[in-house]
Amino acid sequence: MKSFTKLVAASVVAAVTAGAAAAESIYVPNLSYRTGPFAATGIPLMNGQRDYIAMLNARDGGIGGIEIEYDECETGYSTEKGVECYEKTKGTAVVTQPWSTGITLQVLPQTNVDQIPILAPGYGFSPMSNGETFQWAFNPPASYWDAASMILQYIADGDMSNLAGKKIAHLHLDHPYGKEPIPLFEAMAEEHGFEFLPIPVGLSEMQNQSAQWLQIRRERPDNVIMWGWGAMNAGALTEAVKTRYPMDQFIGVWWSGHDGDLVALGDDAKGYKSISWSAPAPDAPVMAAIQEQVIDAGKSDVGADELGWVFYQRGILISAMLAEGIRKAQVIHGEGDIDAVQLRDGLASLDFTQERIDEMGLTGMIAPFSTSCTDHTGHSGGWMLEWDGSQFVKASDLLQADRDAIEPLEATAAAAYAEANAPWPMNDGC
């Protein structure tokens, strides 16, 4: 009898704790880097991500009534620390936000085993778009190959045959990230008859690119496209100003359009462009909500002049995509406290229609897109942003990537990845 009472007592305790656990929050860690060589670009992004979640918690009490527990694990952009953070958080987290191509590479095969989605908005492998192969990885709303294609179209003014005979240099970080668009550029160069000139910048030469710019001066390319990050962006822009390379022929990817890098150059960098799937919209309703709920409440680290920065607002959009994924997952599964596997279904059914974008207060910040089981990117397209001497402004209408040209390349690359990592589980349910 005595043992029976004990058993009952034990089960009551267990039931109560389990009940308490169920009412807990959704844990959303972010592998941030506010320290180390890339901190300058990391901090505004992380601030945006954190502030959006804080705003949701303060205004709506989380998502679907469940509080979102946003937490940062500092990596300093080091792959080793990143894996440490992944191991530390994967037990309770619903998502991994690796924030570096190196960490993504390392975590990607693990997610199949651990069953946890990777959210890598606008970075990571371009072939991750192929949802049948990369069932756990999401890179909405546009991939690097999309970016490359959009830049080429902008240079060609919409008609790719204009590219024939041109010489286009690709100044890139000599790192998986910088090499990512090369296969697409090479394929395009062959198809449209322009000369493609890759110019790598080693990690140790980021701040001193005199050799690379000497080469650019000698080769006189019609355009320079930049895939830079961290200190490399500022280094390249300074060199470009010094060598008087025409700024309006210099175009960066979205990670090379950081206000912080350009402020110091001011008017000298006028005309520099960066393709971007996000656009700064200081008047968007979401900004007012963040101002009211988070910044005025003293819960944010962001400086007053940084609110309009492209990177801060992009951070907001990244968290907005995650929040929308959580909301969708809650709708699909009919429960608030979703887990990692359920979140995958949410991320695979993101539907950013113009109405939904307006409803979320993101008007003008992002173009409509939607993901599916087979398409994990959505391909929203993007705008060409131009530095006007003090800030980035939209310099083009919405550009769209040439998906017909990219898709076969993505399929080949995804198949090659799956083959190299055999046995690789495919998602046949799509």
Place this chain on the structure above:
Amino acid sequence: MLYKIAGQFKTTYRADQALYPIREDAWLLGVILVLAWIVFPLTASEFAFQTLLIPVLIYSLAALGLNILTGYAGQLSLGTGAFMGVGAYACYKMVTIFPEMNLIAALLLSGVFSAMVGVVFGLPSLRIKGFYLAIATLAAQFFLIWLFEKWAWLYNYNASGAIQVPNIDLFGVAAAGPLASSVTQYYVILAMVTVITMVVINITRGNQGRIWKATRDMDIAAELIGINLMRSKLMAFAVSSYIVGVAGAMFVFLWRGAAEPNLFDIELSFRVLFIAIIGGLGSILGNYLGAILIVALPVVLNIVPEWLGLDIKSATLEHLNIMIVGTLIVGFLILEPHGLAQLWRLAREKLILWPFPHEGRQ
């Protein structure tokens, strides 16, 4: 205190020259081996395997390799990271060209490649010493990283320029790649590290070890007593690079799972060098102590506030961590310039002499 040497008589020369002449030392080693082989793998979480146990073992092995060169043979090297890279890339090429190859054999063979590269870059050591040699090995560091980036054959023309470890079975169990469990990987690493450590202990206590020490302490005197300096130095480079290469192959295959060229950058070389210096040059035990301090301590410091229920921002914590570890390194080096191994040696002697006072270093 804990050591009671009274009553431990040696009746043969063999017993007197034993690796562990004092019984307590042997027991201590036994306890450590039981912990490493049985207790840790049974109790460790995935997190502990991936961030504490496996990295400490791999870094210890790399430092052990460097210690042979720098600590025993006295040749300073700043190319450790690149030699680890040679091991890793060699292993990658072997398992992708011959998928049927046994993983252990691939790991052991990859050391041969780094040994060959090590000997080539060790040639300057015949003419130059000290800091000058360090600069020559620095050339190896930069050249090899450049090679890993530019020679696309090394990473099988992968578009991202990185190598990714495929799934490899070892005796029917997944041992490398995403499907492998941490316990399996830990046991493979532990077995390799244990065996290599035993071999190294024997080498350094034997003839070759004495030749190296003579070379280190005074090369002219060593030459006068008939030691072939060229052979001694190149042998040190070969053995050291072999171990470093095996450590590098395990680093990528049994732990990281993927690697890009800059992983093997100068920072890795410095990290391994710090482990060897703080642990103690010319000591085997020191490599393990150094690796625990440099690799495991920051990880533990990162989770302490969480245990205590303190709410510190992750970035602040990282800054605190750097400060604490930095202070500790400086502190240990002031306290004992010869490293943690010497600190342990002194503590042990104090314990043996206790309750009589120990007069400090000899």
